Amino acid sequence: MKQPLGVILAGGLATRMGGVDKTLLTVGGQSLLSRIIDRLEPQVAGLALNANGDAARFATGLPVLADSIDGFAGPLAGVLAGLDWAADQGADSIVTVAGDTPFFPCDLVPQLMLATEALPHPLALAATPRDDQGEGEALKSGGKLNRHPTFGLWPVALRDDLRAALEGGLRKVVAWTDGHGAGEAVFSAEPFDPFFNVNTPEDLARAEAIASGAA
Numbered sequence: 001m002k003q004p005l006g007v008i009l010a011g012g013l014a015t016r017m018g019g020v021d022k023t024l025l026t027v028g029g030q031s032l033l034s035r036i037i038d039r040l041e042p043q044v045a046g047l048a049l050n051a052n053g054d055a056a057r058f059a060t061g062l063p064v065l066a067d068s069i070d071g072f073a074g075p076l077a078g079v080l081a082g083l084d085w086a087a088d089q090g091a092d093s094i095v096t097v098a099g100d101t102p103f104f105p106c107d108l109v110p111q112l113m114l115a116t117e118a119l120p121h122p123l124a125l126a127a128t129p130r131d132d133q134g135e136g137e138a139l140k141s142g143g144k145l146n147r148h149p150t151f152g153l154w155p156v157a158l159r160d161d162l163r164a165a166l167e168g169g170l171r172k173v174v175a176w177t178d179g180h181g182a183g184e185a186v187f188s189a190e191p192f193d194p195f196f197n198v199n200t201p202e203d204l205a206r207a208e209a210i211a212s213g214a215a
């Protein structure tokens with residue numbers, strides 16, 4: 001399988017953060033966007049940012065992909081924008097990461113690719129053990145997992161299916177991935193959940209503490 005392209009999802013409204021661009025917030029003196037680029041770039045064949053509105057505000061040099069589905073249809077709209085871009089590039093798949101999640105695993109992409117080896121499509125979501133059970137228990141096959149719908153591997157071959165689903169009103173990511181037999185790549189949630197994301201000012205303070213080694 002070819003190395004996927006990477007797409008950073010930053011197309012949401014960030015209402016809990018007062019409508020600011022969360023990717024431009026800084027943690028440890030570095031913007032979330034720059035942290036995410038540093039972590040994702042070595043794992044993918046090329047990168048783009050999914051965001052709506054004026055693209056110039058990001059000033060990263062990355063292509064900025066706007067949603068093609070009207071009315072803030074959620075992260076799947078960003079996945080679709082990424083798949084359309086990837087099709088133009090002649091790529092087979094993309095990996096998405098959320099633009100408000102600065103500590104995602106450095107082996108995200110290879111683990112997602114491994115999780116789809118025996119599947120008809122390169123389609124998988126990242127997951128971590130649920131909080132209410134021990135890590136060892138959850139990592140055993142059949143353990144209960146939290147899936148992270150913005151961290152996935154998505155096949156270009158399913159983009160027309162995804163567009164039709166979105167145009168039909170589908171918004172829930174796992175409803176679509178479950179319908180296509182998506183795999184799961186399971187990551188440790190210790191010492192903290194690597195998919196912890198910054199939704200509120202309190203989350204930003206926690207991210208600062210993690211980055212400084214205090215949490």
Ligand SMILES: Nc1nc2c(ncn2[C@@H]2O[C@H](COP(=O)(O)OP(=O)(O)OP(=O)(O)O)[C@@H](O)[C@H]2O)c(=O)[nH]1
Nearest residue numbers: 009010011012013014015016072073074075078098
């Ligand atoms: N392209 C796109 N991405 C979205 C949309 N809504 C949310 N996202 C992205 O999906 C991820 C999870 O988003 P949410 O936490 O639901 O929304 P948010 O905008 O981050 O924050 P809230 O408005 O406070 O819920 C983030 O990476 C968002 O940028 C959308 O309508 N379009």
